[in-house]
Amino acid sequence: MNSECALCDAVSEGASEHAPKQIYNQVLFTTPRFVVLSSIGPLSVGHVMVVSKAHAPNLASMGNDAIDEYEELVSHFRSRAPYSQDLLEAESGATIVRPEGACVVHTHVHWIPGFAASIDVFDDLLPPVIGVASLRDIAPNHGPYVFLRNPSSVRVLEARSLPSQAIRRALFERIGRDDWDWGVAPRLDRIKETINLWRGYPNVLSA
Numbered sequence: 001m002n003s004e005c006a007l008c009d010a011v012s013e014g015a016s017e018h019a020p021k022q023i024y025n026q027v028l029f030t031t032p033r034f035v036v037l038s039s040i041g042p043l044s045v046g047h048v049m050v051v052s053k054a055h056a057p058n059l060a061s062m063g064n065d066a067i068d069e070y071e072e073l074v075s076h077f078r079s080r081a082p083y084s085q086d087l088l089e090a091e092s093g094a095t096i097v098r099p100e101g102a103c104v105v106h107t108h109v110h111w112i113p114g115f116a117a118s119i120d121v122f123d124d125l126l127p128p129v130i131g132v133a134s135l136r137d138i139a140p141n142h143g144p145y146v147f148l149r150n151p152s153s154v155r156v157l158e159a160r161s162l163p164s165q166a167i168r169r170a171l172f173e174r175i176g177r178d179d180w181d182w183g184v185a186p187r188l189d190r191i192k193e194t195i196n197l198w199r200g201y202p203n204v205l206s207a
Helices: 004-013 064-078 115-118 166-174 188-198
Strands: 027-030 034-036 048-052 087-093 108-113 146-147 153-158
Touching: 004 048, 004 064, 004 188, 027 166, 027 188, 034 064, 064 087, 087 166, 108 166
Parallel strands: none
Antiparallel strands: 027 034, 034 048, 048 108, 087 108, 087 146, 146 153
């Protein structure tokens, strides 16, 4: 854990029975290496983040065992609404030295229902990582990347000169909205709906 990391704080508070509970960053589901958190400023109902319990900069850096665990988690929810169709998985794979596109350098993958068609949002802006077709293909020490996946396609792109919240900015621009900044537009109504949705999911993958 890193005492200066907001996501480390969220993971720690979620594991504590005594910590004050925010409506956002609530732990909704756990596995040995990951927690699912309600995301502040959700783009749609069901928008959550899969966050590593360990303070790792990105999913690729965590190694194949962690990636396999992440894939098991995704598979578990692909049959459940709203994740059974039109789901976009999105990660700004930042590094400590180059935090391209991320506002927090700590592994977190966004699950955004309804945005599968936006997998091409960076196609004209960022080059693909050569020879990489999946998460397992990314070297643990690779530089910053953007990972996008929908039910039928995968993009792993080189992250270059990206601002903080780059994925959010791009997706909001795609749908013609300018309230991309979660600090300004937290959308507590959608967070409540998402939390209620997850209350119906048994935590069968927990350690």
